[in-house]
Amino acid sequence: MIGDCRTEEDIPHTVACRALGVSTAWFCKWRRRPENPTKREVRRAALTRGIKELFEASGGTYGSPRITLDLWAEGRQVSRNTVAEITAEHGRYGRKPKKRRSLTAPATGGTVNQAQAEELVKEVLLDIVPDADLTETDAQADLRQELELDSMDFLTLVERLSARAGCRIDEDDYPRMATLAGSASLLAERT
Template sequence: MAAFIGNQRVEHGVPHRVSCRVVGVSEAWFYKWRRRPDEPTKREVRRAMLEERIFHFFTESGGTYGSPRIVLDLWAENWKVSVNTVAEIMAELGLQGREPPRRRSLTRQGKRKAAPDLVNRRFDAVAPDVLWYGDMTEIETGEGKIYLATVLDAFSRRCIGYAMGEHHDAALVGGSLKMATATRGGRRDGTIFHSDRGSEYTSEAYNTLCDRLGVVQSMGRVGSALDNAAAESFNSLLKVEYIPRHRFATRTEARLKIVTWITGFYNPRRRHSAAGGHVRWRGVLTASV
């Protein structure tokens, strides 16, 4: 605009004062910008670099991180910037984290007696393998639904066991538990596994498997999502951060891509609010990967 005002006088003889009035700026503004050097200022350079890093971290998260998590990534790179500044820049760039959709529950209460609640909504642990929790969720594909059963460690928030199949049954949840124990080296005497009271978790087959693996069952109350909030949170993250950006033509494609998300992003790289915004990997708290 400053160049335009200057050209009006050079090419058409229009005084700067008139041109400034027409375009709605002050003469002081015009003279300030006319004296401005061609090279960008240090502040402008820093702002451009900051915008690039914000966009990078937003993209790396799959378009899911908001300003609180992005600012943690920036701090890890020694940027001195506030959450409000990052939020302002994200708004200017049109970047916005995803909001969770409403989730339908798969829980169907079993007829067998449920295990007691040993957790009481305290989803934290002083060490790995003290407390595990899990749940199931459904995912749409071009071939129909596929179900995912998971087991997560309360200390690291790492998904240590998962299984996918066409049916949500005792075999599916059993497969995720077998993977979890194999990941941790075998039988886990005394490790608590917390779930809802779904028929899959109260089944005789699953109870027997837990006994064989040394896992102690714990279950929340019927109809209370908060009693298994940590597992519900993982399913919600999957449905918010990954599923909306993909369309799975087949169940096999869904299996491969969801496992890639778990092992390539969620486990090693995602920042967890329950861990103070840090990344937890193999049970060790770290500020970054």
């Protein structure tokens, strides 16, 4: 196009380069390029075809890291960055794998009702305070006062319940965790 400006329109190539936002040095280099592609260009074209084939064979799910591994398995010497660059140039982005969602709580094996949640809270409390008599503990009583739990014991209770029930217990939930009934109802809701 720039070369045609000189022959057809009598516009100097420096003016055409400036109008198109191309450096004059690049144009001169391009004009002096060999008629046949260089070895590097041939290798790059073959690599691009290989990447395209692997991408399409995967159904469009492989990204550049997986394609790089497959190319290495074929015995090709190629850089991860080169594969990433070529896949990005051609808009070939692999799909992110779907995050597996578990429908059951990992520690309990399923949803927990209020009675099961209360038993779980009692088990964890007995681990923390082994000599506690939970049979006479009021479900609405403050566990900290009733069982004389300090702040570290309470945090241990929260952490163990979270781990055993397989649910997240945030700081905002701590007031609700103050009683046996509140802890059990929170676990029953979350699992």
